[in-house]
Amino acid sequence: MSLASYIFGIVSALLVLIVVIEMLRRRRLRERHAAWWLVAGVLALVAGVFPATLEWAARLVGIEVPINLVFFVSITILFLVCLQHSSELTQLEAKTRILAERVALLELELHGDRTALAQPRQEKPDQVDH
Secondary structure, eight states, X not given: OOHHXXXXXXXXXXXXXXXXXXXXXXXXXXXXXXXXXXXXXXXHHHHHHOHHHHHHHHHHHTOSSHHHHHHHHHXXXXXXXXXXXXXHHHHHHHHHHHHHHHHXXXXXXXXXXXXXXXXXXXXXXXXXXX
16 A cells, blocks of 8 residues: 555545534534444544554455455445434434324314305304394
C-alpha cells in the first residue's frame, strides 16, 4: 500500500465521522439514523489506520482478497440502512393514513354542521301554526 492511499483512507474515514458528528450536533441527523454511519466510519478508520486488521479479518472469514471484505461490509451496512428506512417509512405511511382519515372525518363533521346552519329550518307539513 502506498503512502498516498494510506493517508487517503484515513482522511476519508475521518471525514465521514466528522460529517456525521456535525450533522448530529446540528440536529440534521437523528441518532438512530447515525448509528450505521458511525459504525461504517469507525470500521473504515480502523481499516485505514491498521491495514493488517483488514487482512486478518479477511483471512478469518475465508476471503482471499481483503478489498472484497470491504465491499461486503459496505453493502451490508447500506442494506441495513435501507431496511431501517423502509421500516420507518412504513410506520410513517400508516400514521399518515390515520391522520388523513381523522382529518376527513373532522371535515365531514364540520361540513355537516355548516350545511345544517346554512339551510333555513323547514316546518314539517303535519305541523300547523295556530
